[in-house]
Amino acid sequence: MTDGTYTRYVALGDSQTEGVGDGDDLSGLRGWADRLAERLAATNPGLTYANLAVRGKLAGQIRADQLDAALSLRPDLATVLAGMNDLLRPNFDPDGIVAEVEAMFAALTATGAVVATLTFPDVAETIPLARPLRGRVSVLNDRLRAAARRHGVLVAETGHHRVVTDPRLWSPDRLHASPLGHQRISEAMAETLRLPGADDAWTRPITPALPEHGLLRSMAAEFQWAATALGPWAMRRLRGISSGDQRVAKRPQPLPVFSTPISH
Template sequence: MTNGSYTRYVAVGDSQTEGVGDGDDLTGLRGWADRLAERLARTNPELRYANLAVRGKLAHQIRTDQLDAALAMRPDLVTVLAGMNDLLRPNFEPDVIAGHVEAMFAAFTKAGAVVGTLTFPDIADNIPLARPIRGRIALLNDRIRAAAHRHGVIVAETGGHAVVSDPRMWNPDRLHASPLGHQRIADAMAEALRLPGADDSWTRPLFPALPEPGVLRSMANELQWAAVALGPWVMRRLRGLSSGDNRSAKRPDPLPVLML
């Protein structure tokens, strides 16, 4: 690889990397990793790209199900994003979760790949019910940063910017990025990887600014979110189900990238 010209990119992770929120299961999911692959392919049209991510997966499942398959593809670039689903579970163990992430960092860097990862934004900015887990997000981000430092992994810091809490950056479920949000994530990773033409424009606020909703509108928004997002999520937890049950990777083989 020279000057951002990668030949084989593999993305591992959960729903964000799969692309949930950017397209749908009927028309197909795009997502930030696809968008990053398209950018990489503009530098090297011979790029091969695989996306092994599956929604709903916990960090240990991503390690178990995706690590060996990704290594077998001999990538020179890998992105690893794992831990968000663990953050939402009652038995949150940051050291254990970060341990699985670090094991993937170690394996990919030992194999000679450039590895990139992301820190998690504070979802409580848009989900008031998530405020009790704010401390969890900070703990896990700190551990991911430390593990990345130990293995020379590149970190895109996607939190800490006001634009991240803009509702237009998020899918209506408030857990997954919107198409605009996925593009900003791809741009953040491109900057972290120092790809040609990348800069910090992804951190800039959206214009025009949204007006503050009134009390009644805020209440209506919360009720709607609870009905379409929170309710189904709670029901899956109570039934011991995952959104990733019986799903497989959307792009299990390293293939040429079709430019959109």
């Protein structure tokens, strides 16, 4: 339980927490964690915020590269999102993934920090070719919930709400949230943290609903996605490289946050 009063927020994770899909590398990435920090700052004057997330990182890499840095910053609020990149790899090991995440839960909560995470949506709903991975998402979510319970970590249950499959919440690569998707994630976290004014509005369908597409148009969209998103991702895997290679955290030190009007 939290009263919503914080002085320092630190975010750990991969591309979603870094903000990929919400802005670009030239103009800057925003993302759900930045949006959450802005909301926190509205009721916590003087809040400082660090974002240690780097795209492409596996759970073990996030623990190895970000945990000690996060602990040194002495946050009273931390978010930990890890595991999706592991889930997409052939050698999926849910127990190993959650062991890495749980180690972060344990270390951060031991300092007295409030820690929050979220469950993952069914990737097969947005990427039909990922249907063989459907069972992995359920297994990983169940283990993450159990680890969170053991350490008193708050869980934003974003995985089972139908709205998270709306294409408008996803960027063209279907792996990263769009600006609207990042806003919904930040609202889910705000509700989980019981921040002033937060509610379950983020779970509601987007209106108006999208029109149904015919078979040919749907097939064309799948071919386009495979060529522009799946192909480059697969090539990186084959070459043994990551989108996060040579990258560093965008906000490694806690800096003041200036609240902005909440956008949707």
